[in-house]
Amino acid sequence: MQGCESSTKRVKCALAVDVGGTSLKYALVDLRGQITGSYPKSRSINSKGDCEEILKSFIDVFREMFKDANNESMKPLGISCGVPGPFDYKRGISLIKGLDKYNAIYGVNLKNEFRNRLNLSKNFPVLFEEDSAVFLRGEAWFGAAKNYNNIIGITLGTGFGSAFMRNRKIVRSGPGVPPLAWIGGIPYGEGIFDDYASKRGIEKNYEKMCNKNLGVKEIAIEARSGNHCAKEVFENLGELIGSFTRPIVSDFDADCVLMGGQISNAFDLFEHSLKKELFQSKKDLAIHKASDLDRSPILGAASLLFDTICN
Numbered sequence: 001m002q003g004c005e006s007s008t009k010r011v012k013c014a015l016a017v018d019v020g021g022t023s024l025k026y027a028l029v030d031l032r033g034q035i036t037g038s039y040p041k042s043r044s045i046n047s048k049g050d051c052e053e054i055l056k057s058f059i060d061v062f063r064e065m066f067k068d069a070n071n072e073s074m075k076p077l078g079i080s081c082g083v084p085g086p087f088d089y090k091r092g093i094s095l096i097k098g099l100d101k102y103n104a105i106y107g108v109n110l111k112n113e114f115r116n117r118l119n120l121s122k123n124f125p126v127l128f129e130e131d132s133a134v135f136l137r138g139e140a141w142f143g144a145a146k147n148y149n150n151i152i153g154i155t156l157g158t159g160f161g162s163a164f165m166r167n168r169k170i171v172r173s174g175p176g177v178p179p180l181a182w183i184g185g186i187p188y189g190e191g192i193f194d195d196y197a198s199k200r201g202i203e204k205n206y207e208k209m210c211n212k213n214l215g216v217k218e219i220a221i222e223a224r225s226g227n228h229c230a231k232e233v234f235e236n237l238g239e240l241i242g243s244f245t246r247p248i249v250s251d252f253d254a255d256c257v258l259m260g261g262q263i264s265n266a267f268d269l270f271e272h273s274l275k276k277e278l279f280q281s282k283k284d285l286a287i288h289k290a291s292d293l294d295r296s297p298i299l300g301a302a303s304l305l306f307d308t309i310c311n
Contacts (some may be wrong), residue, residue: 002296078125176252
């Protein structure tokens, strides 16, 4: 990131945002990866609201960060956001539709809206990237994937997200990388893998095996309390993910698989069965849980900006 260094006394920073379905998590991040002052912060967002309400939530966050940057004598280099898909990341246009969130901004050019409403020049960087990719960037910069070169990041939550990194760069094609770098989108069973290795897949499997309806958090509590059926559900999950991703790990020549997403909080419940499957592909493969689910996407969004404009 030497290309951004200068003799100015103002510390250069990114306005980094992790966009979720119910909240915006954000921070001012400097070139060293240091999060400034009272950050990171979180602000709720009504993703089911109308277009103006959603845009106002974003603009309020950016105005707060610009104000704080000025008070701290910092120089913002750009805005960088990790955003769930579908999304046109290059042009900054939301393509989310029918997912019960952000429907009102479908087709809206957020890059233009942000620049116009904040009175920014047309050259002021406003960047977007997949939430799974910024998560992996953050973990590779300061987290559990810091010392590895070929990394597959998996975000396990409402869906099965993924990202691939080779020699510190996000890759979206090549050996082992599926279309859109999305493992969850690969055909499987009666649908796609995302249908089976996700929140809904776990809950459906629990209902089928245990004849009860519970959410993932409750199933994890049951498993940790010694419920054999609940434990088996998570063991099956690890086996499923491991066996399905084993050829991908091999073809990509991964040296690290990183588990993120909210369901990775139950990693201890499926770690053994996951490793048992993946070690058949590569015995020295590193398999880790993410070090910081909240900060890593924010740091990763900052890393996206710095890697784009500083190198």
